Ligand SMILES: NC(=O)c1ccc[n+]([C@@H]2O[C@H](COP(=O)([O-])OP(=O)(O)OC[C@H]3O[C@@H](n4cnc5c(N)ncnc54)[C@H](O)[C@@H]3O)[C@@H](O)[C@H]2O)c1
């Protein structure tokens with residue numbers, strides 16, 4: 001069992017990492033919740049795999065639960081799905097002193113977290129992430145959101161969870177594509193903040209070897225995210241580094257209607273594009289782009305996608321790192337050495 005504490009004054013919480021801990025979900029929940037009602041939100045793929053373990057643990061411990069299942073996939077991070085979720089929670093007569101659990105990948109975490117941030121002006125929630133991406137990134141830090149047709153995560157909030165429960169056994173049922181998505185964010189952490197992690201990822205030669213190191217990798221990433229979020233919870237400065245590859249990545253996801261490319265795949269190509277752009281500006285050292293391309297290919301992630309300058313400019317216009325006419329672009333000078341470059345939006349990509 002590994003444990004981390006996110007120290008945000010007034011909103012502290014623990015992250016527990018272990019295999020098999022879903023069986024004891026109720027014991028963890030009891031540490032932070034003394035009420036009775038819990039709405040458990042999950043998706044149509046995760047429900048048949050893990051809802052029974054979670055709900056029966058909660059029921060055996062005397063909690064009154066309602067399982068709410070939404071369709072799997074990014075399209076569920078939508079206003080329509082959010083409204084349905086609100087209605088299901090209100091039908092369950094949830095109040096502000098009750099609890100919500102997000103059981104699933106980043107889609108469920110973001111959607112449920114946003115419902116928790118807004119329904120009745122805020123209900124406490126717990127993250128139980130079941131994908132690698134959610135375990136290393138989205139379940140920690142409190143960014144919650146839905147997408148709009150005009151762009152990714154355009155309606156959202158900062159709402160820290162009460163606890164994050166990471167069961168690494170859940171990773172055994174992921175498809176190789178979803179596992180690779182998580183690796184894109186893991187590679188991001190190495191690229192921005194942890195050269196040793198990046199080098200370790202470069203040396204891994206098989207999925208078996210990856211799984212042998214997965215607990216350590218998850219711990220490392222959560223620890224980096226914890227530190228970054230503690231220093232800038234509301235994304236006004238230092239937290240922006242977690243967006244490395246995302247300006248381009250979000251543009252790719254949107255261009256292809258959130259269907260062709262997943263978030264991790266968009267971020268993978270976005271990191272290559274950021275390295276190329278950084279090299280062009282003379283910021284990213286020569287050779288870094290090649291190294292990025294090579295590691296991404298090793299984890300079966302895409303490194304190139306067709307997208308026009310106009311489509312990128314559209315994404316820049318709604319990017320949350322914008323400040324009036326300027327945009328904060330995240331670049332790396334070298335592996336593990338990140339920087340924030342402020343540019344005029346009109347000069348970007350010229
Ligand atoms: N809030 C944040 O800080 C943050 C960080 C990174 C990404 N995100 C968001 O996260 C989303 C991507 O998350 P994701 O990659 O987890 O996608 P996802 O939630 O869509 O999950 C990917 C697929 O895996 C399935 N799945 C989940 N757990 C499983 C398991 N254990 N076994 C088998 N199948 C399983 C899901 O049903 C889905 O089909 C994007 O919307 C992205 O914007 C948010």
Ligand SMILES: O=C(O)C(=O)C[C@@H](O)[C@H](O)[C@H](O)COP(=O)(O)O
Pocket residue numbers: 137141143152153185235239240242243246320
């Ligand atoms: O937690 C953060 O901060 C991040 O930027 C993590 C990203 O991996 C994540 O995809 C996030 O949701 C992107 O945020 P956005 O502010 O660009 O919508």
Ligand SMILES: [Zn+2]
Pocket residue numbers: 137185246263267
């Ligand atoms: Zn991301």
